[in-house]
Amino acid sequence: xxxxxxxxxxxxxxxxxxxxxxxxxxxxxxxxxxxxxxxxxxxxxxxxxxxxxxxxxxxxxxxxxxxxxxxxxxxxxxxxxxxxxxxxxxxxxxxxxxxxxxxxxxxxxxxxxxxxxxxxxxxxxxxxxxxxxxxxxxxxxxxxxxxxxxxxxxxxxxxxxxxxxxxxxxxxxxxxxxxxxxxxxxxxxxxxxxxxxxxxxxxxxxxxxxxxxxxxxxxxxxxxxxxxxxxxxxxxxxxxxxxxxxxxxxxxxxxxxxxxxxxxxxxxxxxxxxxxxxx
Numbered sequence: 001x002x003x004x005x006x007x008x009x010x011x012x013x014x015x016x017x018x019x020x021x022x023x024x025x026x027x028x029x030x031x032x033x034x035x036x037x038x039x040x041x042x043x044x045x046x047x048x049x050x051x052x053x054x055x056x057x058x059x060x061x062x063x064x065x066x067x068x069x070x071x072x073x074x075x076x077x078x079x080x081x082x083x084x085x086x087x088x089x090x091x092x093x094x095x096x097x098x099x100x101x102x103x104x105x106x107x108x109x110x111x112x113x114x115x116x117x118x119x120x121x122x123x124x125x126x127x128x129x130x131x132x133x134x135x136x137x138x139x140x141x142x143x144x145x146x147x148x149x150x151x152x153x154x155x156x157x158x159x160x161x162x163x164x165x166x167x168x169x170x171x172x173x174x175x176x177x178x179x180x181x182x183x184x185x186x187x188x189x190x191x192x193x194x195x196x197x198x199x200x201x202x203x204x205x206x207x208x209x210x211x212x213x214x215x216x217x218x219x220x221x222x223x224x225x226x227x228x229x230x231x232x233x234x235x236x237x238x239x240x241x242x243x244x245x246x247x248x249x250x251x252x253x254x255x256x257x258x259x260x261x262x263x264x265x266x267x268x269x270x271x272x273x274x275x276x277x278x279x
Contacts, residue, residue: 014111015119022123036132040080041139047076048144065206070147071233075204077146079229082160083201084132085125086167086224090117091191094175095184103274114172114267121168151234155245162252163228169256169263170195170220176263179270200226205238213239223255 055062055069062069094117097103106113140146150156174191178184196202198221205213205226216222216238227248230236236248243251 018116018119019123022120023127026124026127030131034131037135040136044080048073074147074233075229077140077148078232082228084128086164088121088167088171090168091171091175091188095178098178099182118168150232152245155249156232159228159231159249162256163224166256167224169259173263173266176266176270179273199224220259223252227252
C-alpha cells in the first residue's frame, strides 16, 4: 500500500511539474491567446446573426429542428467557451517529434509520452482558462446577454471534463499516424475538417440528416464538443431521441473508455515502428 501511495505521489508531482512548465512556457506568448478576445466574439456575432435570419421573425421562441432560437444562441456561446477549454495540440506536437526524431528522447525516458502530453495540455489549457475562457465568458454574458449557466452544473462539468479527455485521446491518435506516414499534415487536415463538421462546432448535429445523426453515436466527434454543449444547455437530443443528461454523460464516459483502449493499442503498435529518423 505504501509503495502504491508513493508511486501515486511521484506521478502527481511529475504531472504537476510538466503542467506548470508548460504554463510558464506558453505564458510568454499569452498575447497569442488573447487574440481570441476578438476572434471569438466576432465569430459568435456572425453565428447569431445567421441564426436569427434563418429562424425568421418568430422571436426567441421560434423552433427549428426541435431547437428554439434562444437555446441555439446559448449553444453557440457555450460551444465557443468549451472549445477554449478543450483545445488540443497533441497531434501537431507528436508528429513534429516523430518527424524530427526527437521522440527518441521520450522513448528513453521512464515517463509515458501520452501522460507527458496530457500534462502539457492541462498546463496549456489552464493558461487558456485565464486568458481566453474567462474574458470571453464575460463578453458573452454582459455584451451579448447570452444565458451560459448550466441548469444542471454537475453533469455539465463532468461532460466538459470527458470532452476534454476525448479531444486529447482522438488528437493523440491522429498524431500517432505520423509513425506510419512521418509527415501527417494531410491526415491532420482531413481530420480537422471532419471534426469541425461532425463535432457540432459549425452547426448543431440535429440539423444533419437522420441517418448521419445515428452514425455519429459510434464516432468520437460528438463526444468532444456537441454532447458537452448540449448538456450545458440543459437537454440533449440526436436522431430524434431525447436522452436524459445522466444517461448521455454515461454514454460519453463509455465512449471515452473505448477510445482510450483504442489509443493504447495504437500507441504500443506505433512504438514498434519508430526508427528515430532525423535524430
